Amino acid sequence: xxxxxxxVAICLSYVAFLFAVAFVAERAARRGQVxxxxxxxxxxxxxxxxxxxxxxxxxxxxxxxxxLEYITIYLGPSLVMLGWWWLVRKxxxxxxxxxxxSIADLISSRFGKSNLLAIGVTILAVIGTTPYIALQLQSVxxxxxxxxxxxxxxxxxxxxxxxxxxxxxxxxxxxxxxxxVNERHHGVVMAIAVEAVVKLxxxxxxxxxxVWGIGGGLGATLEKIDDSEIGAWQVEGxxxxxxxxxSAAAFLCLPRMFQxxxxxxxxxxxxxxxxWAFPTxxxxxxxxxxxxxxxxxxxxxxxxxxxxxxxxxPLSQGREGLAILSFLGGFSSATSMVIVAAIALSxxxxxxxxxxxxxxxTNSGAVVSGDVRNxxxxxxRLSIVGVVMLGYLYYRLSGGGNALAxxxxxxxxxxxxxxPVVLGGxxxxxxxxxxxxxxxxxxxxxxxxxxxxPSVGTGVVISTTVxxxxxxxxxxxxxxxxxxxxxxxxxxxTLFWSLALNTIAFFGxxxxxxxxxxxxxxxxQFVNIFQxxxxxxxxxxxVAQSEDLMVMAQRILGAGEAQALFSRAARxxxxxxxxxxxxxxxxxxxxxxxxxxxxxxxxxxxxxQIVGGMSVSVQDLMxxxxxxxxxxxxSARLKEQSDELSRTARKLREANxxxxxxxxxxxxxxxxxxxxxxxxxxxxxxxxxxxxxSGQLTEAEQTKYASIIHDEAxxxxxxxxxxxxxxxxxxxxxxxxxxxxxxxxxxxRAAAAALADDDGSALRLRRDRALEDIPIxxxxxxxxxxxxxxxxxxxxxxxAETPELHIRVGQRGDLLSLDFxxxxxxxxxxxxxxxxxxxxxxxxxxxxxxxxxxxxxxxIMARLGGEITYLKGExxxxxxxxxxxxxxxxxx
Amino acid sequence: MTDVTETTRTSVFLERQTYRRRRLVxxxxxxxxxxxxxxxxxxxWPSEGDxxxxxxxxxxxxxxxxxxxVVIKFLIARPLRSDPSDAQDGQx
Numbered sequence: 014x015x016x017x018x019x020x021v022a023i024c025l026s027y028v029a030f031l032f033a034v035a036f037v038a039e040r041a042a043r044r045g046q047v048x049x050x051x052x053x054x055x056x057x058x059x060x061x062x063x064x065x066x067x068x069x070x071x072x073x074x075x076x077x078x079x080x081l082e083y084i085t086i087y088l089g090p091s092l093v094m095l096g097w098w099w100l101v102r103k104x105x106x107x108x109x110x111x112x113x114x115s116i117a118d119l120i121s122s123r124f125g126k127s128n129l130l131a132i133g134v135t136i137l138a139v140i141g142t143t144p145y146i147a148l149q150l151q152s153v154x155x156x157x158x159x160x161x162x163x164x165x166x167x168x169x170x171x172x173x174x175x176x177x178x179x180x181x182x183x184x185x186x187x188x189x190x191x192x193x194v195n196e197r198h199h200g201v202v203m204a205i206a207v208e209a210v211v212k213l214x215x216x217x218x219x220x221x222x223x224v225w226g227i228g229g230g231l232g233a234t235l236e237k238i239d240d241s242e243i244g245a246w247q248v249e250g251x252x253x254x255x256x257x258x259x260s261a262a263a264f265l266c267l268p269r270m271f272q273x274x275x276x277x278x279x280x281x282x283x284x285x286x287x288x289w290a291f292p293t294x295x296x297x298x299x300x301x302x303x304x305x306x307x308x309x310x311x312x313x314x315x316x317x318x319x320x321x322x323x324x325x326x327p328l329s330q331g332r333e334g335l336a337i338l339s340f341l342g343g344f345s346s347a348t349s350m351v352i353v354a355a356i357a358l359s360x361x362x363x364x365x366x367x368x369x370x371x372x373x374x375t376n377s378g379a380v381v382s383g384d385v386r387n388x389x390x391x392x393x394r395l396s397i398v399g400v401v402m403l404g405y406l407y408y409r410l411s412g413g414g415n416a417l418a419x420x421x422x423x424x425x426x427x428x429x430x431x432x433p434v435v436l437g438g439x440x441x442x443x444x445x446x447x448x449x450x451x452x453x454x455x456x457x458x459x460x461x462x463x464x465x466x467p468s469v470g471t472g473v474v475i476s477t478t479v480x481x482x483x484x485x486x487x488x489x490x491x492x493x494x495x496x497x498x499x500x501x502x503x504x505x506x507t508l509f510w511s512l513a514l515n516t517i518a519f520f521g522x523x524x525x526x527x528x529x530x531x532x533x534x535x536x537x538q539f540v541n542i543f544q545x546x547x548x549x550x551x552x553x554x555x556v557a558q559s560e561d562l563m564v565m566a567q568r569i570l571g572a573g574e575a576q577a578l579f580s581r582a583a584r585x586x587x588x589x590x591x592x593x594x595x596x597x598x599x600x601x602x603x604x605x606x607x608x609x610x611x612x613x614x615x616x617x618x619x620x621x622q623i624v625g626g627m628s629v630s631v632q633d634l635m636x637x638x639x640x641x642x643x644x645x646x647x648s649a650r651l652k653e654q655s656d657e658l659s660r661t662a663r664k665l666r667e668a669n670x671x672x673x674x675x676x677x678x679x680x681x682x683x684x685x686x687x688x689x690x691x692x693x694x695x696x697x698x699x700x701x702x703x704x705x706x707s708g709q710l711t712e713a714e715q716t717k718y719a720s721i722i723h724d725e726a727x728x729x730x731x732x733x734x735x736x737x738x739x740x741x742x743x744x745x746x747x748x749x750x751x752x753x754x755x756x757x758x759x760x761x762r763a764a765a766a767a768l769a770d771d772d773g774s775a776l777r778l779r780r781d782r783a784l785e786d787i788p789i790x791x792x793x794x795x796x797x798x799x800x801x802x803x804x805x806x807x808x809x810x811x812x813a814e815t816p817e818l819h820i821r822v823g824q825r826g827d828l829l830s831l832d833f834x835x836x837x838x839x840x841x842x843x844x845x846x847x848x849x850x851x852x853x854x855x856x857x858x859x860x861x862x863x864x865x866x867x868x869x870x871x872x873i874m875a876r877l878g879g880e881i882t883y884l885k886g887e888x889x890x891x892x893x894x895x896x897x898x899x900x901x902x903x904x905x
Numbered sequence: 906m907t908d909v910t911e912t913t914r915t916s917v918f919l920e921r922q923t924y925r926r927r928r929l930v931x932x933x934x935x936x937x938x939x940x941x942x943x944x945x946x947x948x949x950w951p952s953e954g955d956x957x958x959x960x961x962x963x964x965x966x967x968x969x970x971x972x973x974x975v976v977i978k979f980l981i982a983r984p985l986r987s988d989p990s991d992a993q994d995g996q997x
Contacts, residue, residue: 081963088944091971095978096937098930235961246957250948257944285985288933289978296971303964 020160020340027341028183028348034207035187035200042199050199051279053286058206059273060291061213063090063264064298065145065350066152069212069343071417072299074320076306080243083418085253087299089260091292097284100265101274103439105284107542108275112605115361116271116431123438123539124446125532131365133450134431137457138268138361139400141427142354144468146404147411148420149347150176152320156343159324160336173408180351181401188356189393201352202277208345213297215342219323220301222335223308227326234304241307255505259422262429268357269350276357320417351401359396367392372619386569410469423468426508430456433516437523442536444519447526452519459511464503562603563592565619569607578606682851689732689864693725700725735865739851742872749792749876751900756829757785759793760820763800767808776808779819787824790899795873799881802866803833803892810890811837829898832884834891845883926985933981936974943970 042050049055068086075083093101104119113119117138121131154173187201228234238244264270278284309322312329323343327335371388411420433452437444501509528536566575582602583593593599600620607616700718704710710718741747764778789796807818813836821832840848851868867881874881879896944967951957958966 080960081967084967088967088971091974092937092940092944095940095974096934098934099937235964238964239959239961241960244960246947246950246960246963248947253948254945257941285982289975289982292971292975292978296968296975300968303960 016164017157017161020157020337023337023341024344027344031204031207031348032187035204038203039200050203051283053280053283053290055202055206056278056280056283057287057290057294058209059202059277060094060270060287061209061294061298062205062269062273062349062353063267064209064212064295064346065421066149066343066347067145067417067421068298069216069346070152070156070320070323071148071421072302073306073309073322074318075418076302077243077310077319077322078418080245080247081303082248082252082256083302084299085256086260086418086421087295089257089262090264091295092257093261093264094288094291097288100436100439102281102284103542104265104271104435105275105278105281107439107539108271109278109281110542111538112608114276114364114608115357116266116268116435117361117365119271119275120431120434120438120449121365123535124444124449125529125535127446127532128365128369130446130450130453131361133453133457135358135361135365137430137453138428139358139403140461140465141424141430142268142358142400143403143407143424144411144420144427144465145424146351146354146401147408148417148424149351150180150404150408151420152343152417153180153347155318155321156324156340159321159328160340163328173405177401177405177408180348181355181398183348184352184355184397184401185394187352188359188397189390198277198356201356202273205273205349205353208349209294211345212342212349213294215338215345216298216301216323218335219327219339219342220305222330222332223301223305223326227308227312227330228304234307237311238303238307241310243303243307243310249502251505252502255508256422259425259429259508262432263425266428266431266435267354267425268361268428269353272353272357272360351404355397355400356393358400359393362396362399363389363392367396386571389569407469420468422504423464426464426504426511427457427460429508430460430511430515433512433519437519438536439539441523442533442540443523444536445523445526445528446532448519448521448523451522452515455518456511456515459514460507463510464507467503562595562600562620566603566607569619578603685851686736690729693729693732697722697725697729732865735869739865739869739872742869742876745876747795747876749900750794751790752793753788753790754793755785756787756789756822757782759789759797760785760800763797763804766797767801767804776804776811776816776818778804779817781822784822787822787829787898789829791877791896792900796877796896799870799873799894802870803894806866807833807835807837807890811835813837813889824898827898829879829896831894831896832887832891833894834884834887835889837889839888839890840883845885848883849881929981929985933978933985936978936981940970940974943974 038050072083072086075086107113108119111119111122113122115135115138117131117134120134121127124130150173153176157176187204188198224231224234228237305322305326306319309317309319309326313319313322313325317325323339324336327333327339368389371392430453433456434444434449438449496510563575563579566578569575570578579593582599586593586596586599588594604616604620607619700722704715704718704722760780768776768778804818807816811818815836817836819832819834819836821834823830823832849867849871851865870881874894874896877896878900879894881892881894884891884893947963947967950963
């Protein structure tokens, strides 16, 4: 029998071999010879990280215990990969575009780069992965145990703590040798691919040996299977479908799967190959599980651990070589899982927890002295050790006696809590950070309470009382019978309640909360990734100092890498020297490079600090937009005011012009009035002087002169009366004496007054008295005054041989129109404009009045709510009077 | 859930070759649905009594479906290899 030391030596040399593989691959990658490193085959093989020691040892144990149920764990991922076009393609595209470093980064980025969410997912992932790592420790310890038992060296058995330390050390050395700009580990991926081949080869070898070496061929084995205790279909429907869903969810959400599937992906086209190649790998891995289980059950003594049949069958048949190969296969499965999981988790822990805290506490941000890389690396190494030790703790607490598959399923259910948020985030723009936080918290709590803590062992964390009577004695809070629904399979119970409550909370809180602008932007970017695979935000140029950026980049990326990046960018920009202009494009590129090392949120913050807070975040843009909206509103108000001002100015100008005009008019009026007053005054003075000075005047002469003086005085009085009248009318001081009257009566009175002193010069009035029978409510005296004026004007100025004035009456509703048309020559067109002005006289021949009559008429008509206009084209002089029959109605 | 990069880009009527490719993509998308349906068939099998199927039958059925799906996927993936709609527009 092989000695335990020899086995350890084999392990160590195997690890050394893996190191060599990783080293060669890294060196090749550095030289740029990445062709074969980036082949779809390597990608597919790296996906096989899904098959851990659980698959290698646990699947057989699972099959031995529960028949074909084990296969669901592989059917789910197969469906996911077969349906890569639906989901995985989108995840990979988003991961590449947004430079995501982990599943926590995915969720944090999607929901507005929320660091809180990233921390939450990180904690969930760490706790969720803990049982899984414990499972690997347990399997490696068990496999050592098998050999120790066989060689009788049980007392020298390396305890699980040594396995844990070894694995942690291994991972630290493997995974954090350098800080890769893209968070890609070519060496690790290559080593994993090799390990994938080793474990597949080992399991197939054992399977082939069992079927043809022991079972006696395919047909015989199938018969044996049917005869065995698991020989009939005995799968419970709920678990069958539930486990398929669970494994598919875990495949998408496990941190290590995200690492190899999205982060380490070099080319989206690899997915196409992986879509059929990975299910093929799974077929090969699970093909011989049932035969091995059946043969094991048949050959091995009752009570032996079925999880270890893969090892114990070859050993019991004396096939030590095969057993060692099998051991190496299991060792490969365990180590590769621990390495990738620890790397993925440490990335999350350092990017989302350590770096933000460190940046905050050092408070100097990116421009700190010393190398940030060291901090990041140290954080990762410590995280790796921490993660592995947590696994060890779980292993110790749970006693190491559980079936491997049961532990694995606990872990699966934990990480599957991320699924609703991921799916919602990728396909639903309405998903919000608060919703995601609520869903994750609730789902995680339910999982913790109903599955994780009980799985550690009854009485360790959750007491038996709580298990049986519920939390606080509330029977509806029993960990395995929530809401009093008993009899469910514990796993299905947790899966159902956690995912259901998670999803409900996620959707509910998303519906009622409102996302931040950045969240909405990222949501649109994620959901419509295939429409615009571009970067999200931009930096404002010109402010960032290239040297500072250089200093910071060197600390994070390493001097060589950073210098190469900068000079590449400088060349691209056409700038001489090694420092490119800090254009938005360059800043974005730099941020993406940095985010590969320290995570999106941290990189964003660091560049933001150097650029002097001049990063244009969406909030800033919104603020700017707000501000400019306010400015626009302000300027609109200003414009309004200035419009108003210019309107006022225009009005003032108009008023001024009017005043000037009026002043001119006033001057003209004064000179006219003096002229008008002087003429009669002159004759009064002259004749009164004659009367005074000459004593020999006859009686007749005296009378004549006195009557001239009298006439002139009357004319003066009339002129003054008219002026007074006009002034009163113009000032609006006139009070109207409103009465009901008949139009006919008014016209009668006017005709009588105007023609009273008729000297027979015979102005004949033509009226249609029937039409004039209109009741009217107005100031009859004033209106009569207008009529008199018009009639007497006609009498004075009509030059026809038989002067005739035609008064036509028309009525439209409440409006009355009166036309005064005579048969004279009318008024010359140039005079028509001025006849309504004061002192405007048509001719000087018959200077009967002062020229105020029509002006007064116009004023009166305005007061009465009507107007007087000159009618053109009527032959003779024609005036039209429009006025309302009821002045009060018109006023309204 | 349609691929927007394809539907927004081109006209309604396509060349025969493009049309074929589209239908291949459709088929590729439907493979997992078919797989899910076929793998849920075992839920219809009786799990009690003598009439429940033998383990070997179940194994042959499940693995048969599995291999069938992989082969279909493989056959579909080959002609789609040069699909321009998968151009790496997300790459820098």
